[in-house]
Amino acid sequence: MTDALTIDPNQSALVTGATGYVAGWIVKNLLDAGVTVHAAVRDPDNADKVAHLKQLEQEAPGTLKLFKADLLDPGSYTDAMAGCSVVFHTASPFILSFDDAQKDLIEPARQGTLNVLDSVNKTESVKRVVLTSSCAAIYGDNIDLETSGKPALDETDWNRTSSLTHQPYSYSKTLAEQAAWKTVERQSRWDLVTINPSLVLGPGINPRSTSASLGMFKQFASGQLKAGVPAFYIAAVDVRDVADAHIKAAFTPQAKGRYIVSGHDSSFIEFAEIMRREFGDGYGFPKRILPKPLVWLVGPLADKAMTRAMVSRNVGHPIRFDHSKSERELGVQYRPLQESITDFFNQLLETGQIPKASG
């Protein structure tokens, strides 16, 4: 399928949340292909937030048009969508710290998706929507793999265990994706393809994005976890591979349904081992796994998201994803994990977000 991928440069595509970490590479790929990109952002006048997008346009044959839109304003994507054949809906809060899960996560994710799709229903030119969902809509906790009885989770699996009080980010992504599938069923003009990435790593086009991916990785890189890490198993994928999957999902006519986009089944301690191998011992990368009872006891005091239920259902439980559909149908090729981690760490060093180790 990939060999047959052709992108007609004489078309326009909307990218929602264009300032985001994942969206940056999607915008770049589209501009490189000569496409006119309608970049919907919350504040197009914020020069700091859009400078990297304008820079991309300077270096590529495509054209960038900025639009102001907010997930919580009904109809606010309609102008940005006019004349577009494809909509990439990436905007959704990916934050680990919040006050009110309903207001800060669920509403922008679910209601925002419905608002965007309502505009799609009113925009005749749109033929395909690529929704950035998540592996968080596939599973709620690592223990779900054991209860599934399968060797790895696949696109037929759904998160059935998250709620407003337990793993609310995962709940927000599940509700948003479910709402999108319900909406597409009611008509036949446009179709929906979802990309379900695991934890996204790797260098951002905007190295200072507020994505939780950066926050999480900086914790490893800055020595904050020197005392050790819980036995958290986690799957990860490079941000450039995620963007590539979105582009292939948009322009491969036969692409259909959900696609798990996840390069590697890994763990926090493996991330640390790769970093130590590449960058030495001077950064305080964690060396040991903390005992689960200790994590259960003190985890909730250190981090609001690390509840006892979360620790019980995740720490020490491996997770595995079957990404073969993305390889087979979209032709996605996954970079080695070591490359994503090394490039990510180097970007944080180069941009001064972590201090260089002395000596």
Ligand code: NAP
């Ligand atoms: P990000 O850098 O924080 O991007 C999120 C984008 O959503 C930002 O552009 C943000 O705009 C926008 N946004 C948030 N609330 C909004 C609102 N009320 N109205 C309009 N725009 C709003 O995070 P990311 O990691 O790139 O995430 C992008 C997508 O990938 C999300 O759907 C996320 O759930 C999904 N995903 C991410 C990962 C990961 O590990 N990073 C894994 C799986 C799925 P501002 O710049 O204005 O804040």
